[in-house]
Amino acid sequence: MASLPPFLSFSSFPLWLYSLLIQSNLLDSTKRIQKKKEKxxxxxxxxxxxxxxxxxxxxxxxxxxxxxxxxES
Incomplete structure (x- = not known):
């Protein structure tokens, strides 16, 4: 188990996944806000x-x- 990279180890995997989700949601929300401003x-x-x-x-x-x-028909 020690040979796995840190982002795949059991204890940090949920946090890593969670941080990715948060980052993608933040990006989506900023895009949505920009679209609203343009509209x-x-x-x-x-x-x-x-x-x-x-x-x-x-x-x-x-x-x-x-x-x-x-x-015609």
């Missing part, structure tokens, strides 16, 4: 209007395409 950035009025217009155009194209498909 919260308010868009300018012109940007929102552009997106709405583009959304309406794509919606119209989709409706036309679906109507054409239904008419």
């Amino acid at each position: 919260k950035k308010k868009k300018s009025k012109t940007q929102r209007i552009k997106e709405r217009i583009i959304g309406k155009k794509t919606e119209k194209k989709r409706k036309k395409k679906n109507h054409r498909i239904r008419k």
